[in-house]
Amino acid sequence: MVVHSHLEISTTGQGLYLITRQIEEHVRKSQLTNGLVHLFLQHTSASLIIQENADPTAQQDLEEFLDRMVPENQHWHQHTLEGPDDTTSHLKAALTHTSLQIPLLNGRLALGTWQGLFLWEHRHQRHSRKIVITVIGE
Amino acid sequence: MVVHSHLEISTTGQGLYLITRQIEEHVRKSQLTNGLVHLFLQHTSASLIIQENADPTAQQDLEEFLDRMVPENQHWHQHTLEGPDDTTSHLKAALTHTSLQIPLLNGRLALGTWQGLFLWEHRHQRHSRKIVITVIGE
Amino acid sequence: MVVHSHLEISTTGQGLYLITRQIEEHVRKSQLTNGLVHLFLQHTSASLIIQENADPTAQQDLEEFLDRMVPENQHWHQHTLEGPDDTTSHLKAALTHTSLQIPLLNGRLALGTWQGLFLWEHRHQRHSRKIVITVIGE
Numbered sequence: 001m002v003v004h005s006h007l008e009i010s011t012t013g014q015g016l017y018l019i020t021r022q023i024e025e026h027v028r029k030s031q032l033t034n035g036l037v038h039l040f041l042q043h044t045s046a047s048l049i050i051q052e053n054a055d056p057t058a059q060q061d062l063e064e065f066l067d068r069m070v071p072e073n074q075h076w077h078q079h080t081l082e083g084p085d086d087t088t089s090h091l092k093a094a095l096t097h098t099s100l101q102i103p104l105l106n107g108r109l110a111l112g113t114w115q116g117l118f119l120w121e122h123r124h125q126r127h128s129r130k131i132v133i134t135v136i137g138e
Numbered sequence: 139m140v141v142h143s144h145l146e147i148s149t150t151g152q153g154l155y156l157i158t159r160q161i162e163e164h165v166r167k168s169q170l171t172n173g174l175v176h177l178f179l180q181h182t183s184a185s186l187i188i189q190e191n192a193d194p195t196a197q198q199d200l201e202e203f204l205d206r207m208v209p210e211n212q213h214w215h216q217h218t219l220e221g222p223d224d225t226t227s228h229l230k231a232a233l234t235h236t237s238l239q240i241p242l243l244n245g246r247l248a249l250g251t252w253q254g255l256f257l258w259e260h261r262h263q264r265h266s267r268k269i270v271i272t273v274i275g276e
Numbered sequence: 277m278v279v280h281s282h283l284e285i286s287t288t289g290q291g292l293y294l295i296t297r298q299i300e301e302h303v304r305k306s307q308l309t310n311g312l313v314h315l316f317l318q319h320t321s322a323s324l325i326i327q328e329n330a331d332p333t334a335q336q337d338l339e340e341f342l343d344r345m346v347p348e349n350q351h352w353h354q355h356t357l358e359g360p361d362d363t364t365s366h367l368k369a370a371l372t373h374t375s376l377q378i379p380l381l382n383g384r385l386a387l388g389t390w391q392g393l394f395l396w397e398h399r400h401q402r403h404s405r406k407i408v409i410t411v412i413g414e
Contacts, residue, residue: 002172002275004243034278036314036410038174040241042250044190050374052320052366057354061363062370064352069207069345076202078195087199090190094200098188098253099239101375103316103408105280110408112318115374132241132248134174136274136412137278140310140413142381176312178379180388182328207345214340216333225337228328232338236326236391237377270379270386272312274412 001138003030007131011046011121014085016059019131020117024109026133033107035137039100039117042130045089046121047096053116066092089122096120104137139276141168145269149184149259152223154197157269158255162247164271171245173275177238177255180268183227184259185234191254204230227260234258242275277414279306283407287322287397290361292335295407296393300385302409309383311413315376315393318406321365322397323372329392342368365398372396380413 005026009017027037041048052058070091072084079087100117103110111117119129143164147155165175179186190196208229210222217225238255241248249255257267281302285293303313317324328334346367348360355363376393379386387393395405 002174004172004241004248034280036278036412038239038241040239040248042248042253044188044196044250044252049370050320051370052355055355055357058320058363058366061353061355062367065346065367065370068352070203076206077199079190079193079199081193087196090196091200091203094187094189094203095233095371101239101314101316101377103280103314103410105408110280110316110318112320112406114320115318130250132243134241136174140312142310142379142386176377176379178377178386180386180391182326182334182388182390208341214344215337217328217331217337219331225334228334229338229341232325232327232341233371239377268388270381272379274312 001032003032003135005133007133009119009129011127011129013124014121017119017121018053018116019119023117027104027109027135030135032135032137035104037102037104037109038134040132041098044093045123046119046129047093047098048100049096049118049120050100050115051118052114054114085124092122139170141170141273143271145271147257147267149265149267151262152259155257155259156191156254157257161255165242165247165273168273170273170275173242173273175240175242175247176272178270179236182231183261184257184267185231185236186238187234187256187258188238188253189256190252192252223262230260277308279308279411281409283409285395285405287403287405289400290397293395293397294329294392295395299393303380303385303411306411308411308413311380311411313378313380313385314410316408317374320369321399322395322405323369323374324376325372325394325396326376326391327394328390330390361400368398380411
C-alpha cells in the first residue's frame with residue numbers, strides 16, 4: 001500500500017524548523033503501521049535533516065558551521081541573481097538532504113530518543129516549502 | 139510490486155550529467171503509478187544529486203564549490219594510486235549521495251519545478267557508471 | 277511485505293566500522309528477494325556511509341578529511357557539554373547520512389564491486405549504536 005500526502009511549511013528566514021509532529025500526524029492519517037515513511041522536499045535552496053532535537057545549542061552550532069563552510073559573497077559565485085544567499089542556499093542544500101526515510105514500526109516513526117526531523121531553510125526571505133510525504137507498507 | 143531496471147551512463151570527465159529524462163523513461167516502462175523511485179549508483183567515486191536544472195551557473199557554482207572544498211594534491215592524501223583525483227573523488231562522493239529517492243505520484247516523478255536529477259562524475263577520465271533503478275509501489 | 281529487524285554495533289572510538297556482512301545476514305533472514313533494504317541509524321552523533329571497502333587508505337583519507345573539515349575546539353562551538361567531540365560529531369553526522377537504501381535484487385544487495393556499508397562513529401568514547409533494518413518488497 002502507498003499513501004501520499006502533502007505538507008506546506010512557511011519559513012521566515014534561514015534556520016531549522018522542527019517538523020516531527022506534523023509528519024507524525026500525516027503518518028497517523030495514512031493508517032499504515034509498518035513500512036517506510038519518505039519525505040521529499042520539492043526545492044533546491046532548502047533541505048531536510050535529522051538532528052538533535054533537545055539542546056538548542058546543537059542546532060545553533062549546525063547553522064554556524066554551515067554558514068562558515070559556505071560563506072556568502074565569494075568572488076567566484078555566479079548564481080546570485082536573487083541575492084548573495086541564492087547560490088549559497090543551493091550549495092548548502094547539496095551538502096545536506098532533499099529527502100529523508102524513516103522506518104515505520106508498529107504505527108510509530110522509529111526515531112531515536114534525540115532525533116528530530118527538521119526543514120532547513122537556507123534563504124533569508126520568507127518562503128513556502130512543499131514536502132511530499134509517502135508512506136509505503138502495510 | 140517491485141520493478142528493477144539498469145541504466146548505464148558514459149561520462150567524459152568531471153561534471154554534472156542531467157539524467158532526469160532517462161529516469162522518467164525507465165519509470166514509464168515499469169508501468170507502476172504510485173510509490174517510490176529509488177536510484178542507486180554502484181560506484182564510490184561519483185555520486186547522485188538533485189539540484190537546480192534551469193540556470194547553468196547554479197551547476198557551475200556547485201562544481202567550483204566542491205573543487206574548492208576538496209582540493210587535489212594535499213600532503214595528507216594517501217589513496218592516490220590512480221591519480222590526484224582518486225581520493226578526492228571518494229571524498230566528494232561521501233559528501234553527496236549514492237542513492238536518491240523520489241515519490242512516484244500518478245505516474246510522474248514528484249519533482250519540484252526546478253529540480254533535476256544529476257549524475258555527478260568526480261573523476262577526470264572517461265567512465266561508464268551503472269545505476270540500478272527500483273520502482274516500488276502500485 | 278515489510279520485515280523489520282534490529283542490529284546493535286559496539287564502537288570503540290572514532291572510525292569506520294564495516295557492517296556489510298551483518299546487514300547481508302539480516303536481509304537473508306527476511307526471506308524477501310526483491311525490493312529495497314533500508315538502514316536507519318537511531319543516533320545523531322554517528323552516521324552511515326557507503327564507501328570503498330578494499331583499500332584501507334581510502335578509509336583513512338575519509339577520516340582525515342572529515343577531521344580537517346570539522347575540527348574540534350573552535351571558539352564558536354557551544355554544544356560541548358560532553359566534550360570537544362560532542363558538537364563536531366553532530367556536524368559530521370549532518371554532512372554524511374542517517375539512513376542508507378540499497379536495492380535488493382534476486383536475494384542479494386545490489387552493491388557495486390568496491391562498495392561496502394559502514395557505520396561511521398564520530399565520538400571518541402565507546403558507544404552502542406542501534407540500526408533499524410527494513411526490507412520492503414517481495
